[in-house]
Amino acid sequence: MHIRSLFYFIGEALKSIARNGWMSVASIAVVAITLLILGSFMVLNYNVTLITEDVKEQVQIVLYVDEEASGEDRLKLQQKLVGHPQMEEVRFVSRDEALERLKRQLGDRSYLVEGYEGEDNPLRDSYELRTKIPEDIAIVAGEIKEYPGVDYVDYGSGVVEPLFQFTGVVRWMGLIFMAGLAVTAVFLIAHTIRLTVYIRRKEIMIMKYVGATDWFIRWPFVFEGLILGFIGAVIPIIIIYYGYNTAVAWAQTNIYFVSLVSPEDIIEEMVKVLLPLGVILGVLGSSISVRRFLKV
Amino acid sequence: MQICRIIQLTAAEKGKYFRGWFSMIDIRNVYKEYGTDIVALKNINLEIDRGEFVFVVGSSGAGKSTLLKLLHMDARPTRGSIKVFGRDITRLKNREVPLLRRNLGMVFQDFHLLSDRNVFENVAFALRVIGTPPREIRKRVPLSLELVGLKDKAFKRPDELSGGEQQRVCVARAIVNRPAVLMADEPTGNLDPNTSMGIMKLFHEINIRGTTLIVATHAKELVDHFQKRVIVVENGAVVSDRERGVYINAH
Structure with missing residues (x-):
């Protein structure tokens, strides 16, 4: 892909996101909420695991x-x-x-x-x-x-076992919750892209008539989903970062003896997991629409 | 005395001699059926040479549009072969179709202009979406607009233009990529007679500059005026094909 085309696709995708307004906001929000919940569970899980290990050693x-x-x-x-x-x-x-x-x-x-x-x-x-x-x-x-x-x-006595149980419950609840929300996120993004395809059907027709390749027509839609997913991932990362910092600061002044995962480690992990996930959700959603509604 | 001579052709000469080997468009035994009972085209045989100006006439639903659609690969024929530039396009892979279309400009009855951008951008759009460098776009779009006589309206929006002017923008967009063939499907269907004549004269001028023109229309006066080759299609079949023809109604 030529760098000039890349700019064109991203530009077109951004224009679409702005034009779709509330649908874009809704898509971003659902991705953000999904990943925020996943992220929160992850943070909880890390710390519970850490504390469990800690307690185990201190037993x-x-x-x-x-x-x-x-x-x-x-x-x-x-x-x-x-x-x-x-x-x-x-x-x-x-x-x-x-x-x-x-x-x-x-x-x-x-x-x-x-x-x-x-x-x-x-x-x-x-x-x-x-x-x-x-x-x-x-x-x-x-x-x-x-x-x-x-x-x-x-x-x-009775400290380690409940901790282990708690971690297990947290994991399962998180997974089930997440799966439901992820499906919603993909669906909403697919719907947004479908709307874009509809709004731009005339442009798409002209592109086909003047000989634009199918992938040239598809890319802006794929990028639109990608950008929606990306923004949807950045928001929870920011929220978790500030939220966790606040929580750690509170814990440090109020409970002396617990050990917590450092905010830097948490944020690194969040970026590694949430960002790709957001992008995957976005691209998945747009792929569904591109395949089903974009007849090129 | 030397009887037999072997001549080494130069590249230019090769072009001159071999061009005649195949027609630009060669349609052989083409049928187009929709479902089992609707026959849109039956046994079409046509040859269109480089640089020709061809009118395709016939009443509504006779098959003119279908014929153009087949050439533009909007639809594939049920049977038969269509050779464009010597290549059978009915066997084209889907991903090769866009490349064919870059050589076949198309103009419609409804103008299909993008109302959210100006004339220049509408024409530039056709180049942009096939990955033309911006420098080339800045060079070619004004040339194209000048040819259709809209150089000074480049920064107007389509809704600020008259119907005739809008159709000229479409023509500019169709030829900006310098296609070998320009096809028009009822290009004057929405225009008054005077404006229609202007569009036809524009087509004529484009044709003189070397582009092959195929115009589907049922504007009798225009067809009669230009005295070009006229192909009459009725009920999906070619009923008449003559040089310097006039519009005849098969009924």
Whole structure:
């Protein structure tokens, strides 16, 4: 295709989009909404996956040592824990260390725990345990609970499973919703192009009479669909970018401990997925019309 | 004494000698049927040479338009062969049709001008859509408009022109790509007699400049006036074909 023809096609396509007015707006809007929903689900999915992985890694048993336990019991306990076949890591956290940690976490407000050092320390000695396989945590916790010298054990029971379920639901809902909207988008674009074909039937007839090739006649319509799809993809990318930035900013000031995918990564992913999808929807819609209504 | 001589022809001479080998248009045993019972054309045999001016006459529905449509590949014949420039166009692939049409200009009864652009752009459109460079367009469109006598109306819109002028724009558009053949289907059907005569004179002038003209019409006075070859079509068949003819009604 000659560069001059390319400009001609794009020019004609833009003229058509302007002339079709509200139909063009509607087509762009449906593509935008479809891709906005897809994009939102994608963003949600990335973050849920990230958090799940994060949680999985952090899954550990915290074993609090009974304060009354004798030194012998404590030694036995440690030996048993280290000797446990499913144990990956055993870390002893003394009450002093626990207090230091708390101070660090409190940061500026560390004065709150001042004066609790030494004998006044309200915290307990504990073990942080990591199993070789995160999923085994419930069984292992059940076993070691019965060891002598154990006050109680704590592990993040019931955190990972619901997260996984949630991701699955999000994926399916998104897919079904998306499929319906994508069909609507293709249909609307096809309809817009059909309208263009109708409006320009005289031009098309003259083009045929003076010997324009079929593809020369078709290209402007294909470009029209392509441009509609492209604009329809750019809008949700912009919305998601600003929306996600705002959400991340909010999360950073209100919830300290969650890890989120960075906005740059999100936007890169959106451009990679939504832009081609928008263009594909657009070209698909126009191809349907070009084939069915443009008899060249 | 030398009896036999072998002559090496120059390119120009080749053109001169071989041109006569085939007619520009050669229609052989052509039938056109729609469905099983409607016969639009039956057993048409015609030869039209380069540079001829031909009137195709006959009453409405006699098959004149169908004949032009077959030449322009708007429709394909049911049977028979149509050779244009020595090539059987009935066997043309669909994608070759546009290339044929670039050599066959067409003018209609209704002008088919684009009302959203001026005269210049209407004519330029025909060149633009076949990928002509802009430089060439700027050169050829004024020449074409000058020939049809509308040079000073280039920037008017079609609705600001009279019927005759609009038809001239169509002629300019049909010849701007310098086709070998110009066909017109009832070009004066919507025009008054004076204006019609002007259009015919324009066709005559285009013909003198070397373009083959095929004009389907039932404007008797015009046909009689020009004394050109007249082909009479009635009920889908050629009933008369004479040089320097006049309009005769078969009925």
